[in-house]
Amino acid sequence: MSRRDDTFRGRVAGATQARYDGLSTAGSSLSCGGALDDAAPLPGETVVDLGCGRGGDVVKAAGRVGPSGAAVGVDASPSMLAVARERAAGHPQARFVESDLAAVALPDGLADVVVSNCAINHAPDKAAVYREIHRLLRPGGRFAVSDVVSEAELPAAVREDPAAWAACYGGSIPEAEYLAAIAAAGFAEVAVRRRTEPYEKGGVLVRSITVEGRRAP
DSSP states (O other): OOHHHHHHHHHHHHHHHHHHHHHTTOOSOOSSOOHHHHHOOOTTOEEEEETOTTSHHHHHHHHHHOTTSEEEEEESOHHHHHHHHHHTTTOTTEEEEEOOTTSOSSOTTOEEEEEEESOGGGOSOHHHHHHHHHHHEEEEEEEEEEEEEESSOOOHHHHTOHHHHHTTSTTOOBHHHHHHHHHHTTOEEEEEEEEOOOEEETTEEEEEEEEEEEOOO
């Protein structure tokens, strides 16, 4: 990786963290939505939420998996995690880890279920994140991800704007490229469950999709 790439990734990370630090105490929704309900975790399962934000889905997951299960939130924003830990007080099966989604500080095969809402688009290397999801899942484990994809390859002016990345569209890639990253990670039974109609953001067209898949047994 070149020094220029490292510098740009640092700018993206800084812009994204600044945005989410500001949103950590806001009342607005931060997700594309619905991944946890699609994944339908069961009692006793372990759920990992990548890009957990304020921890709302982790708290919900903790309630669904019960005392014999576990819910783990992963996020790169310390301010988000501080709020998440407060929200999860009283749920001993919930915990949080500060980590980059492309190199998650959790052991192999930990999870029965991995979920993520509108977070992977922030990662410059989506394929690396999906390799991490594959690594984190036990054989036969499943994922449900809601995320943003672009209708076409983004112009350079958008791709090179850290503020656009932080706003959940500058890092988006076309759906075919996104699904190819999932396939390359080794997943089976991958399916797009929902697509929104395209909408304009920052002068480009994007849409939200919900993707599900399973690690082979």
